Amino acid sequence: MATAVFGLVLAAGALGWFAPERVDESHANIALIVLAMITLAVTGAADNVSAIYRSTMMQAAVPDTMRGRLQGVFMVVVAGGPRAGALYAGTLATLTALWVPSLVGGLVIVALVGVLVRLNPGFRAYDAEHPTP
Secondary structure, eight states: OHHHHHHHHHHHHHHTTTOOSOOBTTBOOHHHHHHHHHHHHHHHHHHHHHHHHHHHHHHHHSOHHHHHHHHHHHHHHHHHHHHHHHHHHHHHHHHSOTTHHHHHHHHHHHHHHHHHHHHOGGGTTOOTTSOOO
């Protein structure tokens, strides 16, 4: 959600919402800059928490015989995912506006998480003490 809110902040800046009379290189919209910084800080914090949960779940739920293979897949996803996201964001921003990729991407991820949790209730019921394979 923080990524989508960041997209809204960028849209607000691009469309002149909440702007003082004049916004240029010497007259910044401080309110939107601070709000953008807060949303990016929340996004980074959520990513760190997510990384801890992903690593913990993999270590707790994956059998020892498969852990090395899954760690390799995990590293490919961690290394390749941001590159694919950068390609998506750059292409979409070029075709539309700078704020569109973060807004659309944030909303798509929230929707996907909702669908995955709905289709697989085990995600919500995960327990590190008693992992289910």
